[in-house]
Amino acid sequence: MQDKRPEKETKSRWLFKKHRYSTDQAGTSGLNKNDKSRILWLLTLLSNAVAFPNLPYQIIIRSVILKSFFSLIFLPFRWAWKFLTTGAAIVSSLLFLSFVTLLLILLLYHPKTEVPDGAALVLAPQGNIVEKKSALDPMTKMINNMAGAPLHEELLLQDIIDTIRAAASDDRIKLLAIVPDHLKQAGLNQLQDIGKAIDEFKDSGKAVIAFGDNLTQGQYYLASWADEIYLNPMGAVDLKGFGVFRLYMRDLLEKLAVNFHIFKVGTFKSALEPYIRNDMSPEAKKANQQWLTNLWDRYSNDIAAHRGIPPRAVNNAVNRLADNMQAAGGDSGQMAMNNGLVDGLKTRSAIRKYLKTLVGNNKDGSSFKQIGINDYLTTITPSYARPGQGEDRVGIIVAQGNIVYGESKVGQIGSSSVNKQIRRARKDNRIKALVLRVDSGGGSAFASELIRQELLLTQQAGKPVVISMGSMAASGAYWISANADKILASPSTLTGSIGIFGALPTFEESLARAGVFNDGIGTTNLAGVGNPTRPLPEDYSRAMQLGVERGYRRFIDIVAKGRDMKPDQVEKVAEGRVWDGATALELGLVDQMGTLEDAVSAAADLAGLPADKGVYIRESETPAELLLKSLGRADVVLSAGRSPVLAVADTFFQRFVRQYDFLMADDPQHMYSHSLLPRSTLSFK
Numbered sequence: 001m002q003d004k005r006p007e008k009e010t011k012s013r014w015l016f017k018k019h020r021y022s023t024d025q026a027g028t029s030g031l032n033k034n035d036k037s038r039i040l041w042l043l044t045l046l047s048n049a050v051a052f053p054n055l056p057y058q059i060i061i062r063s064v065i066l067k068s069f070f071s072l073i074f075l076p077f078r079w080a081w082k083f084l085t086t087g088a089a090i091v092s093s094l095l096f097l098s099f100v101t102l103l104l105i106l107l108l109y110h111p112k113t114e115v116p117d118g119a120a121l122v123l124a125p126q127g128n129i130v131e132k133k134s135a136l137d138p139m140t141k142m143i144n145n146m147a148g149a150p151l152h153e154e155l156l157l158q159d160i161i162d163t164i165r166a167a168a169s170d171d172r173i174k175l176l177a178i179v180p181d182h183l184k185q186a187g188l189n190q191l192q193d194i195g196k197a198i199d200e201f202k203d204s205g206k207a208v209i210a211f212g213d214n215l216t217q218g219q220y221y222l223a224s225w226a227d228e229i230y231l232n233p234m235g236a237v238d239l240k241g242f243g244v245f246r247l248y249m250r251d252l253l254e255k256l257a258v259n260f261h262i263f264k265v266g267t268f269k270s271a272l273e274p275y276i277r278n279d280m281s282p283e284a285k286k287a288n289q290q291w292l293t294n295l296w297d298r299y300s301n302d303i304a305a306h307r308g309i310p311p312r313a314v315n316n317a318v319n320r321l322a323d324n325m326q327a328a329g330g331d332s333g334q335m336a337m338n339n340g341l342v343d344g345l346k347t348r349s350a351i352r353k354y355l356k357t358l359v360g361n362n363k364d365g366s367s368f369k370q371i372g373i374n375d376y377l378t379t380i381t382p383s384y385a386r387p388g389q390g391e392d393r394v395g396i397i398v399a400q401g402n403i404v405y406g407e408s409k410v411g412q413i414g415s416s417s418v419n420k421q422i423r424r425a426r427k428d429n430r431i432k433a434l435v436l437r438v439d440s441g442g443g444s445a446f447a448s449e450l451i452r453q454e455l456l457l458t459q460q461a462g463k464p465v466v467i468s469m470g471s472m473a474a475s476g477a478y479w480i481s482a483n484a485d486k487i488l489a490s491p492s493t494l495t496g497s498i499g500i501f502g503a504l505p506t507f508e509e510s511l512a513r514a515g516v517f518n519d520g521i522g523t524t525n526l527a528g529v530g531n532p533t534r535p536l537p538e539d540y541s542r543a544m545q546l547g548v549e550r551g552y553r554r555f556i557d558i559v560a561k562g563r564d565m566k567p568d569q570v571e572k573v574a575e576g577r578v579w580d581g582a583t584a585l586e587l588g589l590v591d592q593m594g595t596l597e598d599a600v601s602a603a604a605d606l607a608g609l610p611a612d613k614g615v616y617i618r619e620s621e622t623p624a625e626l627l628l629k630s631l632g633r634a635d636v637v638l639s640a641g642r643s644p645v646l647a648v649a650d651t652f653f654q655r656f657v658r659q660y661d662f663l664m665a666d667d668p669q670h671m672y673s674h675s676l677l678p679r680s681t682l683s684f685k
Helices: 003-028 035-050 057-108 139-145 157-168 186-205 215-223 250-255 282-307 309-319 321-327 332-338 348-359 373-377 416-427 447-460 474-480 507-515 538-563 565-571 583-586 595-609 622-634 644-664
Strands: 117-124 126-129 154-158 173-178 207-210 227-232 260-264 368-373 392-402 402-404 412-414 431-438 442-444 465-474 486-489 494-496 499-508 578-580 614-616 671-674
Touching: 035 139, 117 157, 117 348, 117 373, 126 157, 126 186, 126 412, 154 157, 157 173, 157 373, 173 186, 173 282, 173 431, 186 207, 186 215, 186 282, 186 465, 207 215, 207 348, 215 282, 227 332, 260 538, 282 309, 282 578, 282 583, 309 321, 321 332, 368 373, 373 538, 392 595, 402 447, 402 474, 412 416, 412 447, 416 431, 431 474, 431 595, 442 447, 447 465, 447 474, 447 538, 465 474, 474 494, 474 538, 474 671, 486 583, 486 595, 486 671, 494 583, 499 538, 538 565, 565 644, 578 583, 595 614
Parallel strands: 117 173, 117 368, 126 154, 173 207, 207 227, 392 431, 392 614, 402 412, 402 442, 431 465, 465 486, 465 494
Antiparallel strands: 260 499, 442 671, 494 578, 499 671
16 A cells, blocks of 8 residues: 655645745735744645644654754854854955056046155165066066065166256255165166266256265276265275176086087187086187276276275275274274275264254154155156157167077067067057167077068168167177167277077986986987987087088178178177177277267168157067066065065076076077176176
C-alpha cells in the first residue's frame, strides 16, 4: 500500500502558500501586523495537521513553537548579516569615490602660487638634473608618499634655467639662494648652463648666496657661481678630481667558463675591455687622460675665476689634502676657508638669521621670506611649452638614454618611439625645422641607423635638422647626428667614439662543469646559433667579424659625407676614441659650441623663423602607457626601510642595468656602437 504522505505534504504546502498570499492581501484591507502574525501561526498549525494527520496535536504545536523559537533566535544574526553586507558595499563605494576624487584633485588641482614681495628664490635641487623626465604617473607618486618611501626626483634643466631668468627681471625677487645639498647627479655641461643663467641674474644687480652642510664637487661647482658661499662649521667641500674606473672581469669569466665572443674594430675601442682584460689598456688610458684633463682644467679654472683664486689653489686643495687638514687642525670647514673655497662658516640657524637681514621674515617669522623654485615655476610660462596658435615653429625632440631597437622603455631611446616623434614633426606643416637634443652614449647600431634614416627623410622634406648635444653624444648617438645640417655641443660634451662592436656570450662550458649539456640535430650548420647554451660556430664568428668591419666602414662613410671630410681624415679621429666638445670642434666633428637655446636659434635661422619659436614634441602616451612605463621605476616604492648595504648593492645593480640595458634588448643584428663610459663619469655628484 502506497504512502499518501508526500501527496498530502504537497497539498498542505500549496494551501499554506495560498493562505499566506490571502493573508498578505488581507493586510491591505485593515489587518494589522499582530493579526497577520496570529493568522499565519494558525495556518501553519493547520497545514502541519493536514500533512501529518496521525501525529498528536501536542507534537504539532510543539514543533511549531520550536520553529518560532529558533526563528526568533536567528533573527538578530540575519539582520546583522544584512547590515554587514550592505555596510561593506557602502564603505567600498565610498572608498572608491574618495580614491577617484583624490586622483582628480592630484591631476587637476593647481593652487595659485603667491610670490612674496622682496623674497629670495631658493634653488634647492633634489635628485637628478635631466633633459627629459622619466615616466612617473601620479599614482606612483601618491603610493610613494603614502609608503613614506623616498621619491627619486628629477628636475628639468630647462625649468631651472627658465626660473632663474624670469626671477632676474621680477621685482618681487630680491636675491637667489642656492642650497645644493640634495643635488644628486648633473652633467658638467648642465651645471655650466645653469651657471650662465645665474650670471644673468647677477647682471640684473641682485645678489646670490649659497650655503650647504657638505658639498660634493658637483654641488660645489654649482655653488661657486654665488657671490658668497657659507659652509656648516662641521661641513666639508669634497673635491676629488675626475676619473674613469671600471671593473675588469676576464679572470672571473675564465673561472666561470663563460665564452665572451667579441667582435670589434679600432685601437681605441675600449668599450669591451672589461670582458677581455683585467686592466685598462695603455691606449685607453691615453685616450681617457686627454679628455679627463681637459674637463678638469675647465672645472678648476671656472672655480678659480668664480672665487678669485689661482687655478693651482684648486689643485692644491685636492693633491695636498693631508697637509691642508693638518694646517687647519683637522677641521675640514676651516680648511675650506683657508683654501678660499668658502667665505664663512655658519650653522643653519645663523644662515636663516643672515638671510632675514637681507629679505626679511616670512609670515610666521620662522624663517626668511622665500619661494622655492618649483613653486615659482608655476607662475611663469616655461620655454618651448606653449606655441602661438597657427604659428610656424621649430620642433624640439629630446633623446636621452641608451639607443635600443623598437619601443623605448624608461630611460631609453627606442628607434620606433623616436621615429614616431620625428614623423610627427615632418608631417606637421607648422614645424619648419627640427632640433634633436641628444644625451646618449650610444647603443644598437641598427637602431641608430633607423633614426638617422628618419632624420634624412625630414631633411629631404625641406626641414633643416640641428643636433644639440648634451653631456654625451658618442658612438651610436654620433651616428644619429653625423648628417645633420648643424651640430652644436658644449665644451664639456663627450662625443666621437666612432666605432662598432659585436658581443655574444655563450655558456656551454659553464654548464658542462655543472654536468649539463646541450645536444640535438639541425638542418644546417647554423641551426643552433643564438642559443647561449651552445658553442658559437666558427663560420658564424667569421661572418660576425666581417659584419662588424662592414658596419665600421659604413660608420666612417656616414661621418665623412655628413661632415664633408675624407674617409682617411675620419679614421684618424675614429677607432672608438672619445673627445671632449672643445676638441671635437677643432677636429671638425661639431660645428660650434652652444646650448639648446643656441641650437633652436640656429634651426630657426635656417628655416627663416624668429629665434624664440621652439616647441617640444613629446611622446604621445596614454595614461595606461604611462602607468606601464612607470612600473619600470617600481624601485622607488620598494626602497624604504632597507639596510644601507642593500641600498648600496641595489644602487650598483640599477646603474649596471641602466648602462648595459641595450645589450639585453632584442637587437636584430647584435652589433652595437656605444662608448660604455660609466655614467658616473659624466654625472658629477
